[in-house]
Amino acid sequence: MEANILKRTNTISIKKYTADDLYIIVDIWNEIIDEGNSFHWIEHLPEGKIEYILSTQTEVYCAYINKIVVGFYLLHPNSSGRCAHIANALYAVKSDHRHKGIGKKLVEHSLEIAKKHNFKGMQYNSVIESNYSIRIYEKLGFERVGIIKNGFQNKSNEYQNIIIFYKQL
Secondary structure, three states, X not given: OHHHHHHHHOOEEEEEOOHHHHHHHHHHHXXXXXXXXXXXXXXXXXXXXXXXXXXXXXXXXXXXXOOEEEEEEEEEEOOOHHHOOEEEEEEEEXXXXXXXXXXXXXXXXXXXXXXXXXOOEEEEEEEEOOOOHHHHHHXXXXXXXXXXXXXXXXXXXXXXXXXXXXXXX
């Protein structure tokens, strides 16, 4: 019985972003910038800039545990015009909630939402070679379609390769 209670209280739900989620998204976003090993930004983004970015997306969804946002994703076209049928997404999970299946659930959800928007594929342009999410992408059938040697400089000023991933939807 106790295990069932624990499982229920830690259930991950994914819901559309609302303005009430903004302050937590700002915290998660800037936490990842501070870590310096996945997002390309160097300086914190102010709330207004993140709010603007969120407003320009095809979709924004948040992952919740116990009604608290612990992660999110942004979904949008990877490019414009004749290439707008390929989606791109950005994922973020709060550091103390990583390696608990939240990232995988966000990716799976984004793939379903991308299909509903008639995207024909999902492409990730800049996955740092040390990023744990690589395991998730490969398990979900993404292919490595390119490598940019030394394309990312981490917080320790070390250069790492960037991997480009693609999955047909």
